[in-house]
Amino acid sequence: MTSKRVFAHFNKRDQQTSVTMKKTYALLLGLFCLIGYAQDKPAADNAAEVAKKLANPVSSMISVPFQFNLDVSIGSANGYRMTTNFQPVVPVSFNEKLNLITRVVLPIMAEEDVMLTGKHFGLGDAVISGFFSPKESKVTWGIGPALLVPTATESIFGTGKFGVGPTAVALVQKNGFTYGALVNQIWSVAGNSDRGDVNQMFLQPFFAYNWPTGAGITLNMEMIQNWKYDRFTGYFNPVGTMVGKFGKQTVSFAIGPRIPLNGQTLGDWGVRSAITFVFPK
Template identity: 30%
Template sequence: MTYSLRWFCFFTFFFSTELLAYSSTDGIEFLSFTQPEHNPYGYLQSLSLEQDINPGYGPYSKTQYEFEIIPLLHYQISNDWNLINRITLPLYNQPSITQSNVSISGLGDISSYFFFSPVQHKHKTSWGIGPCLMIPTASQTPLGTGKWNVGPTAFATFKSNKLLIGLYAYNLWSVAGAKGLPAYDQLTFYYILNYDLPHGWYLTSEPQNIANWHATSRNRWTIPIGGGIGRVFTINKEETHLSCQAYYNMIRPQQIGIGVGPTWQAEFIFSYLFSHSLS
């Protein structure tokens, strides 16, 4: 088994969190929560590093590791409209589903999501809608779809006092690519629940729900339940947050009575928020 990517993901995340911890103790007052810290679409731009650990993956019940680099860019294209671009670059260490002692490491398919969102002036609600694209950049076939995938995406959030609720969804389907690989058609949606606590802490739940429309009914849905906790700090006077979450997949793909979808999901997220926009 190759461990290089797994250790790269671990140490990148570890040193990012260490930087956050030391910077936050340098006499900087903890921030009271406002909408941007919990709303990935309410801030001007950000860079997030996310480490996902998924035990119980595949027929041999191994652990899948996914590390994502996620820049979020904000452009004000007119007096009334913003363009928000969310890019996801995934790196995997993934167990083979055909051999028990083999894992596959490398780059997955890169995705880009575009949201046209009206300029908000201290409103409690925000929303955006637009197209999304998944590019077949995977370094090895099992790590991607081998297809060019396109579809719609949208989000909506509402902030009330200490509570933020929202929904983020997209559906991608294949339009071109390798003919020998199966077609792709998948819905992914997140419901967002965040509740502010004293001293910069917050509770959060943002599970990733999936529907694979080409799968049979028993293999179609992944529905997790759970949540976690996070805290806001500052680095160079910019708002930064760190959170950890855990989810149990109460519904997951099954095959001949053996679970092939992960049983659990653990997420560790570091986000650095920038207080200026691109134009």
């Protein structure tokens, strides 16, 4: 697809859908900007320490990422999909030795000519994870439950099922490097009987390097294996990151290509960007 066709493709978007998306993003971003500016004092952690904690999925730091994923030229109709993942991370001190790290991933989706013809906009299914992680350990790790909640507002964006299963993460951080993997396996346990059962695994190996300035690079793969239908999908996401401030609010930015591993079933190419509002203790 040429650049002219891409721009023409986006210009065809339904005006009402576009306005709804803009209002949703403005509301969410505005809310957390206000939370940030309401803090009593600036973040105590320096940029390098914030970047290190952000590279750790089970760090004891509140963060509110908005991750934007654009996939272009999907299928024979050259459709597109924009997925905005709202994924707050909130740590809770469970006891003297353990933290409970809660993590929510709620997709906000807009697509045209992908699974169905025409334009569609709405929420996808939420995944809620809880990691019990030791406060002191040579190797950082966490384990706990993962819940699939059918919050999708259109059937094409969700499974129609409640699901549950285990999730785990393990990583090592040393000399600016972070490497490890996160995994979960979910089975459906209730929901719409007319929809197919859920039996799928999510695997995310990751590698990051952060300089003392707080800038860094992150490489990860996001892979989903659907055991019921013997179907694999995945992306490779290399992004550049940096830590900065909006006034007193500490934020992290990320941007890079989004490379599908399944050809046209996921699109010819894509872009990932993110802004993360950080609230260090």
